[in-house]
Structure formats: structure tokens, C-alpha cells
Amino acid sequence: MATQPTNAGIDFQQRVSAWILINxxxxxxxxxxxxxxxxAIIKKVEFESDDEIDDLVVTLLDDRKMYFQMKRSVSLTQSENSDFYKALCQFIKSFSNDSDSASSYVLLTSSKASSPIKEQLRKIFNSVRFNPLTFLSNPLTQSEKDSFGKFKKLSKDIFEEVNGKQMTEEEFLKFLTKVYIVVLDIEDGMPFEKVVLLTIHNHINTKTPNLFWSFTIKSALSFASRRQSILKEQLINNWIHFLKIDSNNTPDNNESIIDEYLKFEIKDSFSMGKDIVLSEFITSSGVLSFGNEDENDLDTDESLFMLELFRFNDDGTKRLDYSGEKFLTLKNGLKFKVLRRTATNFGMERFINENADLLSSKKVIVLPANGIESVEKEQHVKIYAEQCKTYIEKNSSLNCIHCGRGISQNDSYIVEIDYLENYPMIGLVHDECICPLDRILGIIKSDLFDEYYFLKNFDYKKWLECIKESQAFIGGVENMSHSSLINVFWNPYSYPNDTFKYCIKINLKNGDFKYSKRRGKVERLNKSESKKNAKFFNEQIEKFKDKDPLCYTSKNSNFGTYSHLVQFKKPDENILECESAEVVNYTEHIGKQHNENKNYYAPLCTITLLENDTLFTLNSCPILISNPFELKYYLENWEEAGIxxxxxxxxxISTDLEFDNFMREVTMNGLIPIINPILDRNQDLVRGILVQKMIGLKGRIVR
Structure with missing residues (x-):
């Protein structure tokens, strides 16, 4: 009898389905x-199962299909009652019916899955898709051979049972190229759920994305219980009162400044045909005329002029001459010093109201332009507006267009820069970075910025791009040590080189093998260095074999002496003794299968004090934060300690190379950085990870 899924499994299935609906x-x-x-842009989602939310068919815009099985915890077993067997059976039945299609089969699981599934098979399948033919000659570790052998036998047995004939090697290889194993930690409080909440933050008409996320999860359960098929247009219509919708009844994404994960919406089209300029008059050869204004009573030194100006001539050429950093010269020769430039009267009024104290001693004289109300309808203005829209679509960014730092505060400006180049540049600007000639199009507002108000000048998009498959160091250290204040060592010579052709294979006594690694990646060496390191490794194996042999742990591949590894290995891990080392040619398949992360240390965050542009330190230790969204809690702790x-x-710090440069700079000054520091009331460090420079290990093989 098939077992019913646990509550945790059902919750996982609901969440994955809900995430697909949101996509x-x-x-x-x-x-x-x-x-x-x-x-993979989705146009239809089909819920197939009667009582379990684990059968999902997604149809993409190009009519490709993706068949999903969602299993929170799954093991590689041949039992017909196992989740893995049932998922594979459905994949093979679908493949047998339509093997020549572009369909793909996705086993979506969590980090609760067994290592043979989430690590070994996942890497093997990725390697097969990379190049199916060269994969066949690629060596596998003994555990990978065992896992792959079980999968292959199980696949062929199911295929024969379904089709009444044996599965050929060609059919099996074709099937492999279509199978994906994806690990998605989407449960409550897990890392990917934060990505989900950030993604939907500005697509809904509510300030509480958590509520909409919960609603979507319940909707997924309802759709599944009815085995319902949902078209994109149907779902948008059902949720229209929740979503931010444009005039075409589609999600309002067409004029977003940043794509994919983080978006803020531009509510109205930009005004492109006129300029509103607040300025001071500069004496020139031209004549300053104000119509009915009594020019003899006017003190131009005590007056400000708000000019309403046409931007373009009828042929589309520029009408106005902006020069230097803050000057405007009109066709009649009059010259003005620009204080603020906006696209609308409303924007200028906002600036005047916000700076009433500074402007109170000046008289503001408004000089309107006759007939300017219809300028946006002019053909040449429409063409220019279309150019600007295209620029935004291709160059969207949440970074300041002047200083390049992240934008993460409300009321930052959206500006157009047209005084440097012939083509428009549009982007965001910090309040402190704005130039007088920047043409202000509007300001940005985001509930996200309110929620994470403490992330100042933070680059959200960069963080989300570089966090994936990174920070292996942080997880490893926290799992290995139970100490409150952890000391770790940074090797200044350990940055991987991606150009060399050789690597070192470590043969183990149980017949398995590992590769020498640096920072979770297979170490690539030139020919002479690889021979030297292999020789050194063999000498060390011989030296310690009868006393305290060099070993690896079976699952996490931690390297060290037996006495060291036995202290922190996991209960389900074995300690595997090293037998010999040899030099082998590096291949892309070796990297695909055995590299563990994109960045070992990075990304990490630093805090810069803007008053003197220096790193923030505690007890002379530069501060690093591994999760910026938790910075608030560290700030509160430091404040409790009086800081x-x-x-x-x-x-x-987005890459390991940047981290190395950071470490070199601070260690040269005799400083030791600390990650995630916690203080007591006496301002003493009681928790954190101290990162110190490792001395004397140049040229040694390290993991």
C-alpha cells in the first residue's frame, strides 16, 4: 500500500506549486x-493528482512541457512504494509516450533529500546535459558509480515493465538529458522563501507579501484537489484585485527599472517634451523680459526664475544648451545657473515645498511657455520617449547612475541625463549624488525599502545574483564548531586558477577517489606544480599512514587526519583513508560533477561609515555580515552594548577574489575581521567568526 505524504511533505508540495503559479x-x-x-515562461499549469500535490505539468510559451514531481525528502531506493520509484515511473511513462519531444522531467526536492539524490545524481545529470557524449568517458567516484548504477538499473527495469522491451543505451542517454533534479529550500523561514517574498513584494496591492504568499499556497492546494488546469490569463483575471495591473490587464512590468527579482513600477509615462528649470539669472548680452512684470523694480540678484521650456525644435533637434555642471543658455543668449531641473511642474513644486526654508529669502518668478500643454503629442517627442523606454528596458538597474552604489532608500530620484551624450541615459540617483542638470522624472517608492530600512545604499540585485551556490565556508564552519567565538584561517595563496590543465586525484583505500580542492573547487595546476603537489601528498600519506592517516569524510569530503575528522564528522559519515595521489587531466565534466560552490567565502557585507569613509570596526575588528537581511538584529545588539x-x-564583497583583496588590505594593517559579531554589555565579543591569516602553507594542498 502506498503511504500518504507527511504534513511537511504536503506543505512543501503546496509551496512549490504556489511558486510556479507566481512565476x-x-x-x-x-x-x-x-x-x-x-x-521557461509559463502559459499553463495543470494539477494532475487526486489526493497528492505532487504531479504538476507546466506548459511553456513555446509549447514545451515540464513534468514536475515534488518530494521534500526522497532517497535512492528500488522499493516500489518509495517516492523516488513512483516519480521515476511517471517520468519514464511520459518519456515512453513522447520520447522525441522537447519535454523535460523535474524532480524537485529539498536539502532533506539523501546525498545520492541531491548531490551525486544531480551533478551527474547536469554533466550529461553539458555534453552527453564526453560524459560516457568521464570517471565517477565509487559512490557516484553506485548511485548512477542504481538509477540506471531502476530506469531500465521500469522502462521494460512499461514498454515490454529493453531500454537501449541510446534511449537511456536521451532520457538522462531530459531529467533535472532541483533542490529548493522553500519552506517557512528557509533561504529561498526570502527570495519568493522579495519577488512578489512589488507585484501586489498590499504591504504584506506574507499574506499573499499564504493565500497562493492555499490556492495551489485548492487547484490540486480539483485536478484543475490554470491558464495564465485565467489566473490573472482571478487575482486581478490583488495584483498591480496595467491598462492591458496584465501585470504591470513593462516599465520596471530592474528585472526579475526586484521591481518598482513607474505609474505614469514620463513627460519628455518640456523642462521645468529653477534657476538664477546670470548677466549676459541678452535682454531679460518678463512681460507685465515691472522690470525696474526687480532685483535679479534676489530672485529665482522657474522657466517652462520646450526641449526640442520641430525637427527633433535639441532646443536647449546645457553646459558645464549647472548652466543653461537660451537661444537669445540669456544664461542661467540651474538649481533644479524637472520633467513636470509637480516635481518642481515638490522641490520648492521641501526646501522652503532655503528659498524663503528669494522671490520665485514663474515664466510659462505658451502652448506647451500639448507638446507630449508631438511626433518627435513620441519618438524620443520611445527611445527612452527602450533604454530603460535594456539598462534597468537599482544602482546610482552617478556613483554606482546601490539604491535602497525611498524618495531616491529617477533621472534622465541628456547633457553628456547624444542619446538618453535614464536611471536612479541618490539624493546626495544628484547634479543640477539631471532632469528629474520622478521618485521611487517601495515597501521593500521600508521593511529593510537599515540596508542603506544596498545593492539588492547584486546580492541575490551572487548568493546562489556560494558562502560554503559559512555553513561549513557553523556546522563544525559548537564554540561561541570561532577562529578560522584564511589562506592568501588559495584562490583557484581556472586556466591550468591538470588536477590531483586522491585514491582511497576503499576503491573510491576524491580530487584535491581549493575552496570547494577542484584545484587546477600546471604540469610541474601538479607533479610537485602529488609527490608531496604521497610523502605525507606514507609519513602518517601508521600513526594518524590522512583521510576524507565520505559525504562532506572534509579532509584532514583521522584524529581531527573523527571529532566533527556526521553520524552517518564514514572516514575514508587516503592511499595515493596521481596527476590527471582536468576536464569540464570533472568540474561540473565535483565543484561544490561558486564562491567559498563570498558574498559578505561590510559597513562603511560615511563621515570619514572608513570600515566600521568593533574592538579594532572590521565587521563582516553574512546575511544582510539580519543586520537589524546586530545593530540592536551593538546599541545595547552602547555602540x-x-x-x-x-x-x-561579491566574489572570493574581492574577499581576498579585502583580507590582504586589513591584515596588512594588523587587523583581524570578524563575521556576525555579538557583544555583551561590556562590549566584549562573545560570538562570531574571527578570520585570521594562515602562515606558511604556500603550495600545500588544501580543501
Whole structure:
């Protein structure tokens, strides 16, 4: 009898289904979550199962189908009652019916899955899709051979049972290229759920994305219980009162500044045909005329002029001459010093109201332009507006167009820069970075910025792009140590080189093998260095074999002496003794299967004090934060200890190369950085990860 899924399993299935529905309704590329090679925009979702939410068929815009099985915890077993067997059976039945289609089969699981599924088979399948032919000659570890052998036998047995004939090697290889194993930690409080909440934050008409997320999960359960098929247009119509919708009855994404994960919406089209300029008059050869104004009583030194100006001539050429950093010269020769330039009267009125104290001693004289109300309808203005729209679509960013730092505060400006180049540049600008000639189109507002108000000048998009498959160091250290204050060592010579052709294979006594790694990646060496390191490794194996042999742990591949590894290995891990080392040619398949992460240390965040542009330190230790969304809790802890951090910004160390440069700089000054520091009331460090420079290990093989 098949067992019913646990409550945790059902919750996982609901959440995955809900995430797929959200991807469909906001037209987001599903391949970003699934590590698929081709774009995956959804047009229909079909819920197939009577009583379990684990059968899902997704139809893409190009009519490709993706068949999903969602299993929170799954093991590689041949039992017909197992979740893995049932999922594979459905995949093979579908493949048998339509093997020549472009369909794909996705087993979507969590980190609760067994290592043979979430690590070994997942890497093997990715390697097969990379190049099916060269994969056949690629060596596998003994555990990978065992896992792949079980999968292959199980696949062929099911195929024969379904089709009444044996599965050929060609059919099996074709099937492999279509199978994906995806690990998605989407449960409550898990890392990917944060990505979900960030994604939907600005697509809904509510300030509480958690409520909409819960509603979507319940909707997925309802659709599944009715075995319902949902078209994108149907779902948008059902949720129209929740979503931000444009005039075409589709999610309002067409004029977003940043794509995919984080978006803020531009509510109205930009005004492109006129300029509103607040300025001071500069004496020139021209004549300043104000119509009915009594010019003899006017003190131009005590007056400000708000000019309403046509931007273009009838042929589309520029009408206005902006020069230097803040000057405007009109055709009649009059010259003005620009204080503020906006696209609308409303924008200028907002500036005047916000700076009433500074402008109170000046008289503001308004000089309107006759007939300018209809300028946006002019053909040449429409063409220019279309150019600007195209620029936004291709160059959207949440970074300041002047300083390049992240934008993460409300009321930052959307500006157009037209005084440097012949083509428009449109982007965001910090309040402190704005130039007088920047043409202000509007301001940005986001509930996200309100929620994470403490992330100042933070680059959300960069963080979300670089966090995936990174920070292996943080997880490893926290799992290995139970100490409150952890000391770790940074090797300044350990950055991987991606150009060399050789690597070192470590043969184990049980017949398995590992590769020498640096920072979770297979170490690539030139010929002489690889021979030297292999020789050194063999000498160390011989030296310690009778005392305290060099070993690896079976699952996490931690390397060290037996006495060291036995202290922190997991209960379900074995300690495997090293037998010999040899030099082998590096291949892309080896990297695909055995590289564990994109970045080992990065990304991490630093805090910069803006008053003197220096790193924030505690007890002379530069501060690093591994999860910026938790910075609030660290700030509160430091404040409890009497240390208040003001006027700062949060910067991202996005790659290991940047981390190495950071470490070199701080260690040269005799400083030791600390990650995630916690203080007591006496301002003493009681928790955190101290990162110190490792001395004397140049040229040694390290993991």
C-alpha cells in the first residue's frame, strides 16, 4: 500500500506549486529557479493528482512541457512504494509516450533529500546535459558509480515493465538529458522563501507579501484537489484585485527599472517634451523680459526664475544648451545657473515645498511657455520617449547612475541625463549624488525599502545574483564548531586558477577517489606544480599512514587526519583513508560533477561609515555580515552594548577574489575581521567568526 505524504511533505508540495503559479502570473523566467538552460515562461499549469500535490505539468510559451514531481525528502531506493520509484515511473511513462519531444522531467526536492539524490545524481545529470557524449568517458567516484548504477538499473527495469522491451543505451542517454533534479529550500523561514517574498513584494496591492504568499499556497492546494488546469490569463483575471495591473490587464512590468527579482513600477509615462528649470539669472548680452512684470523694480540678484521650456525644435533637434555642471543658455543668449531641473511642474513644486526654508529669502518668478500643454503629442517627442523606454528596458538597474552604489532608500530620484551624450541615459540617483542638470522624472517608492530600512545604499540585485551556490565556508564552519567565538584561517595563496590543465586525484583505500580542492573547487595546476603537489601528498600519506592517516569524510569530503575528522564528522559519515595521489587531466565534466560552490567565502557585507569613509570596526575588528537581511538584529545588539552606528552604508564583497583583496588590505594593517559579531554589555565579543591569516602553507594542498 502506498503511504500518504507527511504534513511537511504536503506543505512543501503546496509551496512549490504556489511558486510556479507566481512565476506564471508575473511572467517570470522559471529557469532562474530550476537551473534550466533555456528560458521557461509559463502559459499553463495543470494539477494532475487526486489526493497528492505532487504531479504538476507546466506548459511553456513555446509549447514545451515540464513534468514536475515534488518530494521534500526522497532517497535512492528500488522499493516500489518509495517516492523516488513512483516519480521515476511517471517520468519514464511520459518519456515512453513522447520520447522525441522537447519535454523535460523535474524532480524537485529539498536539502532533506539523501546525498545520492541531491548531490551525486544531480551533478551527474547536469554533466550529461553539458555534453552527453564526453560524459560516457568521464570517471565517477565509487559512490557516484553506485548511485548512477542504481538509477540506471531502476530506469531500465521500469522502462521494460512499461514498454515490454529493453531500454537501449541510446534511449537511456536521451532520457538522462531530459531529467533535472532541483533542490529548493522553500519552506517557512528557509533561504529561498526570502527570495519568493522579495519577488512578489512589488507585484501586489498590499504591504504584506506574507499574506499573499499564504493565500497562493492555499490556492495551489485548492487547484490540486480539483485536478484543475490554470491558464495564465485565467489566473490573472482571478487575482486581478490583488495584483498591480496595467491598462492591458496584465501585470504591470513593462516599465520596471530592474528585472526579475526586484521591481518598482513607474505609474505614469514620463513627460519628455518640456523642462521645468529653477534657476538664477546670470548677466549676459541678452535682454531679460518678463512681460507685465515691472522690470525696474526687480532685483535679479534676489530672485529665482522657474522657466517652462520646450526641449526640442520641430525637427527633433535639441532646443536647449546645457553646459558645464549647472548652466543653461537660451537661444537669445540669456544664461542661467540651474538649481533644479524637472520633467513636470509637480516635481518642481515638490522641490520648492521641501526646501522652503532655503528659498524663503528669494522671490520665485514663474515664466510659462505658451502652448506647451500639448507638446507630449508631438511626433518627435513620441519618438524620443520611445527611445527612452527602450533604454530603460535594456539598462534597468537599482544602482546610482552617478556613483554606482546601490539604491535602497525611498524618495531616491529617477533621472534622465541628456547633457553628456547624444542619446538618453535614464536611471536612479541618490539624493546626495544628484547634479543640477539631471532632469528629474520622478521618485521611487517601495515597501521593500521600508521593511529593510537599515540596508542603506544596498545593492539588492547584486546580492541575490551572487548568493546562489556560494558562502560554503559559512555553513561549513557553523556546522563544525559548537564554540561561541570561532577562529578560522584564511589562506592568501588559495584562490583557484581556472586556466591550468591538470588536477590531483586522491585514491582511497576503499576503491573510491576524491580530487584535491581549493575552496570547494577542484584545484587546477600546471604540469610541474601538479607533479610537485602529488609527490608531496604521497610523502605525507606514507609519513602518517601508521600513526594518524590522512583521510576524507565520505559525504562532506572534509579532509584532514583521522584524529581531527573523527571529532566533527556526521553520524552517518564514514572516514575514508587516503592511499595515493596521481596527476590527471582536468576536464569540464570533472568540474561540473565535483565543484561544490561558486564562491567559498563570498558574498559578505561590510559597513562603511560615511563621515570619514572608513570600515566600521568593533574592538579594532572590521565587521563582516553574512546575511544582510539580519543586520537589524546586530545593530540592536551593538546599541545595547552602547555602540550606535549612524550615517553608514552596506557594501557587498561579491566574489572570493574581492574577499581576498579585502583580507590582504586589513591584515596588512594588523587587523583581524570578524563575521556576525555579538557583544555583551561590556562590549566584549562573545560570538562570531574571527578570520585570521594562515602562515606558511604556500603550495600545500588544501580543501
Amino acid at each position: 506564471m502570473v508575473i511572467e517570470m523566467d522559471l529557469s532562474l529557479s530550476l537551473e534550466a538552460e533555456n528560458e 550606535e552606528v549612524e550615517n553608514y552604508e552596506v557594501n557587498i
